[in-house]
Amino acid sequence: MNDKILKTLEFDKIIAEMEAYASSSLGVNKVKALKPSANFEEVVKRQEETDEAANVLRLKGHAPLSGIFDIKPHIKRAQIGGVLNAVELVQTASTIHASRMMKNFIDDLLENEVDIPVLEKKATSMADLSPLERQIKHAVDENGDVLDSASDMLRNIRQSRRRNESRIREKLESLIRSRNAQKMLSDAIVTIRNDRYVIPVKQEYRSHYNGIVHDQSSSGQTLFIEPQAVVELNNELKELQMKEKQEIDRILAELSAEVALGSEELLIIVHIMAELDFIFAKARYGKVMKGSSPKINQDGVIRLNKARHPLLPIDEVVANDVILGTDFSTIVITGPNTGGKTIALKTVGLCTLMGQAGLHIPAMEDSEIAVFKEVFADIGDEQSIEQSLSTFSSHMVNIVDILQKVDHESLVLFDELGSGTDPQEGAALAISILDDVYQRGARMIATTHYPELKAYGYNRPGVTNASVEFDIETLRPTYKLLIGVPGRSNAFEISRRLGLSDSVITHAKSMIDSESNEVEQMIASLEESRRKAERDYEEAQENLENTEKLQKDLQQQLIEFNERKEELYEKAKEKAAKLIEKAKTEAEEVMKELRQLRFDNGAQVKEHKLIEARRRLDTALPKQEKGIAKAVNNKQKRMYKPGDEVKVTTFGQKGHLVENIGGQDWQVQIGIMKMKVNEKDLEFIKSEQKKETKPLATIKGRDYHVSLELDLRGERYEAALAKVEKYIDDALLANYPRVSIIHGKGTGALRTGVTEYLKQHRSVKRIRLGETGEGGSGVTIVEFK
Incomplete structure (x- = not known):
């Protein structure tokens, strides 16, 4: 896709905004180079990368990407034997450290079973260069200064240098503290000239201090003299400084050689960290934009749910639903200017470009975009002074170029097609251009204010009309896109609202032919039908969501009930077994006593003893719970009627009887669900009480489902x-x-x-x-x- 289209649809502004979310110059460079791809597999791969990074940000809130530097020039110089300076080595160590932190971060996510195959593959491609990092940090601090610990020789040299400097200062300070120093010195300080310690001596006392003059003041009244007493010590200091520099150069050369040895791994680290920075920049931008991951298809289908223009403030922009490429491949948006037609056009084009670039799009979940080979757009006033072209001519040059390249794999966006010339000729030309692009199989959206194009969508299959809504009450556009409804003129209504007399408006209407009036009335009717359909859809959607929630809750409660039922059943079996065992034992005792009585008294057993034995046998039998028996009797004797409040024992839910549907089967209302239930699974609660009816919309009783x-x-x-x-x-x-x-x-x-x-x-x-x-x-x- 050429840069002109990207600029026309303001994709370059998206890139400029996204640069702020990269953590390094490497990430910024990759953001700047981002272009939409026309390859389906590449687009899917890009979206998967962004999805994984967005998931990580959702779980962790951040990603460790600080401390990354573009060290490719350093690595290449080390490869050819060059010596890196201390700052370059610090940047190298910092980049290694950043890669190690990122590897640990991704490993931690994998341990927590987060599915991130793309990030995992990239992280495993980076080698662990911790030894080189430690080696550099042992020798150089964060400010780029070589440390004493870099080598034993460097430590010894610096210790000698510090001792030498101390001796020099002692000698010079003794001179500036002498009795005549206040008179002969311009200032009682020790300073440095040409890397040698000196004192400021007045011109007239030069001969008093035998030594070397290194500098003088601008007035010539002060000479900076190195006294003879410290010349030798300064010479020794200079020699130590040279040795220190030689040792530092040796250390840096040694570290540079280590960098050269790991150059291949380092280049991979730089490449991977740049990609990770870029991927997380995409995810961060999508999060701030409140975007979502679109589904990708190759069928030319665009389905945007509540899509917004990403460059407009979220709290101000109007979200719109757009469908293209299913029942129709062309949308013609009609209506007056400043209504939001161009914004709707750019939103579709920009969402497509962003999706093909691997970015999340400013739309709700389950949105879908197609991968187009080319996106063409003719938008805005492109009048060319240099080429002495009018607005119409400039647009026509662009349209001619589009018609030479467009095919069935293209998305074409026309803004105010045919404008800038005679209305009749412009409308005819617009219809002809639309027909040409439509016949080539391209997906197309066009805006126009020509009334002749309102009938275009009705006369051709695969084409639909659309418009942007206008609020007559406030005299303002709502910027809401209405697909399937052509735009209508609101001139009479607006004029009446602004105070134009009815007689003038009536006279104006009389000059419009009846066909135009019928078209306007038809459009008004379509708009009202559309609004009613939208309200019905929203209500149906809400009912569907409530039903799904209720079904989910009921399923969960049924699972819990069945689990509880099994548990209670096992406990009941255990309790019954114990009661039976106890009864058997008691019966055996009674029988044993009867035998003993018979044995002791022969056949003569008194009546009261037999009665007592029978009573003990009766009490040995397990007794049924009174509550259970009562409930069973109630259930058997109860005559149910519509309106009774009951409990469905299989679900544990309360409901109301609607009607008997045959035999012992009833239709029961539970919340917003109705189901068939047998009487054996019902438990009576209470009869219906007549009460004052209230509008269903104003009260929420037991039939209103509330999620858990x-x-x-x-x-x-x-x-x-x-x-x-x-x-x-x-x-x-x-x-x-x-x-x-x-x-x-x-x-x-x-x-x-x-x-x-x-x-x-x-x-x-x-x-x-x-x-x-x-x-x-x-x-x-x-x-x-």
Whole structure:
């Protein structure tokens, strides 16, 4: 894709913003070089990289990427025998250290079973050069100074130098403290000229201090003299300084040779760390932008959910749904200027380019983009003064170039197609261009304000109309894209709102032909139908989500019930076995006593003794629990009727009887679900009580399903607390004994706010953090009174 298209769709601005999220010059250079790819496998690979980095940032919040330097020039110079300076060696050691920290970081993620195959492969490609890092750090400090510990010889030389400097200072200080020093010296200090220690002597007392003159002041009144008494010591110091430099050069040369030996591994480390910095820069930018990973296809299908223009403020931009390449391959957006048509056009193009570049796109989850071989765009006023071209001519030059290259693997974006010339001719030309691109099989979105193109989508299969919504009440565009509804003129409504008299408006309407009026009325009807369909869809979606949550909760409760049932069944069997065993033992005792009585008294056994023995046999039999018997009798005798509140024993859930569907089978309403249940699985609670009916939209009774958990992750602080307050009320209405609030770990601010609110709630009995199997400190468990 050429640079002109990238600039037209403002992809270059995306790159400029993303540079700030790279941690090194290596990462910045890779960001600057980023271009969309037209290769499907390459795009999928890029998205996988970004997904893994985004997952790591979600789990850890950061990645250790500080201390990376572009040391490729240092490595190449070491390879040809050059000597690196201390700063270059420090940068080399720092880059090695950064690679080691990154390897340890990724190893830790792998130990925690985080699935990051791409990052794992890159980390394992980097060699461990810790010995070279330690060797450099042992010899050079972070400021680039060679340490005394670099070698024993260097330590000895520096010790001798310090002793020599001390002796020189002692001699010179004795001179400046002498009785005549205040008179003969310009200042009582010891200074350095030409790397030799000197004192400042007044010109007239030069002969008093026998020695070498190294410098003089600008006025010539002060001479900087090296006294003869320290000349020899200064010579020794100079010699020690030369030896020190020679030893430092030897140490640096030795370390440079070590760098040369590990040059191949170092170049791999630099390459991998640059890639990792670049990958995490993409992920950081996507996180700040609140983007998501799109699905990738080769079928020319674009499906964007709540897509936003990434260069506009998140809290101001209007998100739109866009579908292209399924039932239709062309969208024609009509409507007045300043309505948001161009923004919608650029959003689609920019999301496509970002996705093909491996970036997350500013849209909700489950969005989808296609990989196009080329993206073409004719957007904005490209009037060329240099070429003496008008706006229309400039656009036409660009369109001609597009028509020469477009094919079925292209995405084409036209803004205000056919504008800048006679309306009738411009509309005809726009229709002809749209037909040409459509017949080539390209995916296309075009904007126009020509009314003739409103009928374009109705006359051609595979083409649909769209418009941007306009609020007549506020006289402002809403920037909401309406696919399937052509734009209509709002001139009469706007004029009436602004105070134009009805007579003028009526006269104006009379001059418009009936067909145009019918078209406008049809469009208005379509807009209303669209809004109603959207409301119905949102309501159906909410009901579907509630149903899925209820199903999930019921399944969980059924699993828990079955587990509990098995446990109770085993306990009951054990208890019954013990009772039977006890009864047998008691019966044996009774029989034994009867035999003994018969033996002792012959056949003469008194009646009261037989009655007592019979009573003991009766008491030896296990007795049925009264409550159970009562419940069974109630169940057998109960005549159910619609409206009765019952408990479905197989699920442990309460509900209401709707109707008898034959024999002992009833339709039972549990929350928003209806199911068939046999009477043997029902337990009566109470009959329906007649009460004043209220609109369903204003109350939430037992039929309203409330989830057992509230997920606050990603919510803002104030919005989260508002949701908690509403959720606690709903949970109390649903008679839940306990619920879970998921707030995540993060900084702990949201958890603290939730905890403080719950502590003050009069219906909360106890709160605690979740255990290991419940989500740990990212979940708060709430028990009600």
